[in-house]
Amino acid sequence: MFKKLPILRVMGDSFSEELHPVVEEVPVAVIVNGRHTLTSMTSPVMLREFVIGYLYTERIIRSLDDIESIRIEDATVSVLTKNPFEILVSKKTVLSGCGGTSSFLDSTHLPQAPQGFQISPGVIQSAVKAGLESDLHVETGGIHIVGLFDKEGVAIRIVEDIGRHNALDRLIGFSLEAGIDLSGTFIICSGRISSEIARKCLIAGIPIVASRGATTTLAVTIAKQANLTLIGFVRSNRMNIYSGAERIAGAQTLSG
Numbered sequence: 496m497f498k499k500l501p502i503l504r505v506m507g508d509s510f511s512e513e514l515h516p517v518v519e520e521v522p523v524a525v526i527v528n529g530r531h532t533l534t535s536m537t538s539p540v541m542l543r544e545f546v547i548g549y550l551y552t553e554r555i556i557r558s559l560d561d562i563e564s565i566r567i568e569d570a571t572v573s574v575l576t577k578n579p580f581e582i583l584v585s586k587k588t589v590l591s592g593c594g595g596t597s598s599f600l601d602s603t604h605l606p607q608a609p610q611g612f613q614i615s616p617g618v619i620q621s622a623v624k625a626g627l628e629s630d631l632h633v634e635t636g637g638i639h640i641v642g643l644f645d646k647e648g649v650a651i652r653i654v655e656d657i658g659r660h661n662a663l664d665r666l667i668g669f670s671l672e673a674g675i676d677l678s679g680t681f682i683i684c685s686g687r688i689s690s691e692i693a694r695k696c697l698i699a700g701i702p703i704v705a706s707r708g709a710t711t712t713l714a715v716t717i718a719k720q721a722n723l724t725l726i727g728f729v730r731s732n733r734m735n736i737y738s739g740a741e742r743i744a745g746a747q748t749l750s751g
Contacts, residue, residue, distance in 0.1 A: 496538055496638070496655065518638050520657050524571045527555065528579035538638075538656045539570070541665045545656075546572045548668030552695040559671055605694060608702040608723040608739065609678035615744045616734060618648035619681075619705050623729040626653055626683045627707065640685040641666050643675075651680065659686040660695070667699045677701045681724075684708075688727060693717045703742055705729050710737060 499514040518538065525533040525546055532555075537545065543565055550556045556576065563575040626642035641662040643651040652669055656662035663682070670677055681703035682696065688710040694717065696704050705726035715737045718725040724739030740746040 496540060518657055521570055525549070526571060526573040528574070528576055535661060537658060537661045540656075541654065541669070542567055542572055544668035544672065545661060545665045546574060546668065547671055548664030548666065550574065551671060552664060552667060552698050554698065605697045605717065605721050606700070607721050608697060609700050610702070610722075611678060612646045612702075613742050613744045614646055614648070614681065614703070616732075616746075618644075618646075619683075619703075619726060619734060619743070620729055620732065622648050622650070622681070623683045623705060623707050625650060627685055629653060629655060640683075642683045643670065643677075644681055644683065646679055646681070651675065659684050660689075660691055663692060663695050667695065670699070681705065683729070687711065688714050688725060690714045690717055693721075693723060693725065697721050697723055703739070705734070 497516045497518045500517045502513055502515045504511050504513050520536055521539045523535050523537050523539070523542060524531060525535070527550070533549065535545075535549075546565065547559070547562070556562060561576050561578070563577050566573045622642065622644045626640050629638070629640050638655045638657060639659040639662050640653060640655055641659060642653045643666050645651055652666060654662045654665045654669070656665060663684070666682065677700045680701060682701055682705070684692065684704065684706045685708065686706065687708045688704060688706050690711060690713040692704060693714040697717070703724040703726070707729050708727060710725060710727045715725060717723070718738040722739055724742045725737045726734050727737065728735045736743055736746055
């Protein structure tokens with residue numbers, strides 16, 4: 496996930512040659528039914544889970560049963576689906592900094608977030624804190640964290656990547672293969688909650704997303720329309736609930 500590279504460190508008037516950990520970024524090509532579908536700038540780990548999660552959240556597949564085989568060779572992942580002629584996709588390049596792939600997002604066609612449980616603000620705060628204690632995150636300062644937690648606040652899986660959207664796809668792919676019912680879980684992330692994060696959560700059936708960072712107006716609009724609980728600026732004993740407050744114990748339901 497990282498390599499130690501030579502740097503010249505400056506401390507005041509002093510200069511020193513050192514080795515510093517820098518996260519890896521590699522281009523990964525995804526081939527679906529012989530067609531180049533995606534090139535993603537990503538971290539070189541959990542490529543199988545990443546591709547499954549990506550294909551699922553892009554609605555290229557509807558379930559794991561749609562996949563005939565997955566083959567990973569170096570930085571190329573080849574996928575064969577069971578109904579190749581029914582799945583038409585366009586070639587895309589996903590950069591590590593953005594991760595968004597949809598040129599137009601029609602929020603009216605997104606599913607509603609599942610209902611079913613409440614959690615306390617303390618559970619959210621503890622989960623965010625636990626997720627951000629990743630050794631790689633602390634050591635390099637150049638990695639995003641997305642964590643999957645159950646409704647009791649127990650970590651199911653923590654995933655790291657240079658891009659938060661890629662990390663979420665990995666987590667969703669992992670959950671599909673593990674048979675996890677995501678309606679009883681929530682996710683935490685280290686970066687901004689974008690419309691793409693909200694969209695992927697809704698497609699996967701994740702009802703709550705919380706971040707130590709900010710959000711965007713479009714993400715809030717989508718969350719309100721689909722009743723997704725969206726929480727930002729989770730720090731210490733503070734947080735901002737933008738939508739879906741009824742899932743947070745003790746909170747007043749937000750209007751609009």
